[in-house]
Amino acid sequence: MFSTMISRSARPSSIRRTAIGLENRRTPIVRFYSSQSSTPAITRLLTDDPRMSKVVVHGGIVYISGQTDATADDIVGQTRNTLQKVDDLLEAAGTSKKNLLTASIWLKDIASDFQGMNGVWNEWLDPDNKPVRATVEAALAREVLLVEVQVTAAIGEKLGRNG
Incomplete structure (x- = not known):
């Protein structure tokens, strides 16, 4: 679902990955933001x-x-x-x-x-x-x-x- 926040025209270099680590989860939640804004x-x-x-x-x-x-x-x-x-x-x-x-x-x-x-x-x-x-x-x-x-x-x- 988080990938829907990325426009199709966004380049990988313009995307910043932010991982939110949760101790009880094997896979952290990853949110993507465009480099223009850190808040969707x-x-x-x-x-x-x-x-x-x-x-x-x-x-x-x-x-x-x-x-x-x-x-x-x-x-x-x-x-x-x-x-x-x-x-x-x-x-x-x-x-x-x-x-x-x-x-x-x-x-x-x-x-x-x-x-x-x-x-x-x-x-x-x-x-x-x-x-x-x-x-x-x-x-x-x-x-x-x-x-x-x-x-x-x-x-x-x-x-x-x-x-």
Whole structure:
């Protein structure tokens, strides 16, 4: 992942390697920076919540915080509304679901809600640009919530297969 911070035009001589040694790891974490700056740019959007940003952009990647919806009473409605929030946040960051890289989905009751959530997901998803995805059961932040979705996406030009 750290290599994504290097532009394709960067020459090896202009790259400075910084290793962060961790005693309990066999391989140190290596971060790359261009010689022009020792701090990669980070953009934070929608930061009204005192605990977190809803969107963080770094190294050409958009990170969307976990999104939920409590206005609908069933999994289909909550999933549909949650994915609309994801669409809106991706658009605010200058990208779209065509550029999704990963999706993490948490369900309150996977046995009862997986099929309903998956039906809405399949309608929403761009079938030619599917991200990697994990879906698990979890206790969510509020009793009324049935689903939470968190995604990452590439930013910039449309990078999808048909984009």
